[in-house]
Amino acid sequence: MSAPAVPSAEPVTGTRQLVEALEAGCKPAEDWRIGTEHEKFAFTTDDLRPLPYDGPRGIRALLEGLCRLGWQPVEENGQVIALIDGAGASVTLEPGGQFELSGGLMADLHQTAAEVTTHLDQVKTVAEPLGIAFLGTGFQPKWHRDEIPWMPKGRYDIMRRHMPTVGGKGLDMMLRTCTVQVNLDFASEADMVRKLRVSLALQPVATALFASSPFIDGQPSGLLSARADVWTDTDPARTGGLPFAFEEGMGFERYVEWMLDVPMYFVYRDGRYIDAAGQSFRDFMAGRLPALPGERPTLGDWSDHLTTAFPDVRLKKFLEMRGADGGPWRRLVALPALWTGLLYDAVALDGAWELAKDWSAEQREALRQDVARLGLDATIAGRTVRDVAIDMIELAAEGLRRRGRYNESGRDESIFLSPLDSIARNGVTAAEEMLEAFADRWGGKVDPLFSEYAY
Template identity: 55%
Template sequence: MSIPQAGGGPIESFGQLAELLESGCKPADQWRIGTEHEKFGWLTDSRRPLPYAGERSISEIFSRLEARFGWQPVREGEHTIGLTRDGANISLEPGGQFELSGAPLASVRETVAELDTHFAEVAAVTEGMGVRFMGIGAAPEWSHEDMPVMPKGRYRLMTDYMGRVGTHGTQMMYRTSTVQVNLDYGSEADMVKKLRAGLALQPVATALFASSPFFDGRENGHKSWRSRIWRGLDDSRTGMLPFAFEDGMGFQRYVDWVLDVPMYFVYRDGRYIDALGQSFRDFLKGELPALPGEKPTLSDWADHLTTVFPEARVKKYIEMRGADCGDRAHLAALPAFWTGIMYDDAALDAAWDLVRGFDAATREGLRVAASVDALQGEANGVKLADLAHAALSLAHAGLAGRGLGEEAYLAPLVDHVKTGRVQADRWLELYHGDWGRSLAPICEAASY
């Protein structure tokens, strides 16, 4: 999840809220690709989650990365809760999921190189520690009680609130991992087209990247349990955004939706102030109970934008959020897939043509079907296998048009479409076959 936002002065007019999003508009030659992924650390002698503190811990890895590779610490109180270097960040999810938020880069090839550098550096500093990292959409064996709790005030507030507004919120926080890509837009109209195509095709990404068929030490009946969790988290801030497909959609309409999402916190002087369930609209009027008489800054607004979790999210760029984490090849395939579709005009127009006829029920039905059955899913006569084949063809054409050879990164997705089998199917086959219905081998098998 996001680190505190910075750099925004007082909000003096309502129009500044949409202007913050509009300020993300860039000409196409300045569009960049930012890839983020999370992974679970585990101890090889016990298969337990990697703790925050101790000789073999996240804090020790942070210290070694800082000393050896020039990463700079991000602190909250006395704790290092992240690292930063050259536009990239390493941060922590609530249960210790180790996240690389990559720098905005010009090509998929560059983001893959960044990924490989990250893996090499982590491997170098963990040599001899008995620590590994696995890429999978949900922790297959660990219970909620097993998970370490990261020393971040934001997460303490969210943990309590999640238990009151949904059934799966703490599962999302502590026991899921994702890979996502952040992409630019050129104008308000371009943002709308990309957001609509991205939302409607997000079930395809969920299906192609599904890798979480186990939870609490057993099968869960879904190919992507991570996706299922998001449907039971908090309806006020998640989902497929039906309003985005209505006439009049633009920056202001998105702002209006975010303003109606209850707040989590306000960040002041290095600490998180509890504003759970309060209204940003009241904050704009100086009537926030948590800070009576005080009005927000643009940094507060940027923070609030990070507390909504739709399947595709708008900030000063668009986040594609529907995929489970997976192996290294899939971490490269996700930015390739979306870059091919979103950064080529012909591919984007064709992608929108694929889905423009879907109604809200079909889009939501595909979201559910993808989490349950991956490429075998369908809704209202739309088969995810067919939709994935068409979308992948567009991604391939869009990447080929860039002339950088990046279409090679789509290889695992091409195989999925050809066979109908995704990562989750492979895990299930091993579980019922070679592993003899034991999950003991999965940490090692899923590790980088």
């Protein structure tokens, strides 16, 4: 989730204006960039507990420590809730204190790797003297939802009240999940639609490759990605694989129409969040919003509303790939490598579409449901996800080689796909490695995970 930005006060006068706001993201290929975000669980090393906001070993102490390294604080009601670096990157907090880097816009994956490395070095510099470490996995493996402290952000109070009214696992999503995602550009409406369809269809394959969350409350859950399973029961009005995106006539306007039907969470006014949960942005545009009678939205309100939808791939002025569990350093860079290779090379993009173009909406949805439990063993259209993954990785590697972006050693970006290639070739995900260790080396305990998978 991005850090707060200066909102646009321009009044919204009609849906065409909202369409144009998305269209403004179109840019030529030479201007395409890579924005990587990753979340991680902070914990105290002596007892493995999640961090409260306050206290000498709390989230606020971490944020203040990073300020000493050059980050600038962002406050809400006098409390630091995010950091910015002045160059486009931010550090933000998820509801349960998950610590997120929203990276800057990078020209290549070598820059992404350097950014992730620098960030992790900085947080370790601040955290280690406090007896704090960070875990890379998709779901909090040990602690129950009721044991996770809440962060002091106004929008989270609203979501906390609303989530249980629309799904069974929304609070788990907020408090106990971590992801890595990449944000990528498009050239035109047609390019956006093609990339959106490919990435929506193949997102469950990424879910399987990155599966690293087999435990809930300290025990095997029967799942390989508890994080992915959470998204199947969070809020059907704002999640899922967007079947309409595959229908004729898909474009910016169709996405806007869907977003106008996504129920609101809040309106941000004068430094505070006004509860509008379940209310209609269409009514807001007509001046009939119950939370703010007579008022009409600004483009800043629309921008906020776009962040409250959680489909597998989210459209803003770019596309957000949202299907992967968090994980260790190498997989943090592997995720943008996979999607950059597939979506930023025309030949690879065509090949990726060939993999998925004949899948029906029912098959795509069944795959979304199955990969959380079966991972690479799930099937679609007579093929295993493992086989599809191998094809995807090969296409992505070829796409990255054609990009021709080299590091100082003369190696291209395809080097960052190595961990995914190993997973696909061996057919063993991180989740399955964890389960084997739990049954053997870990003696039926999840505690060793906090050291073996710490950054």
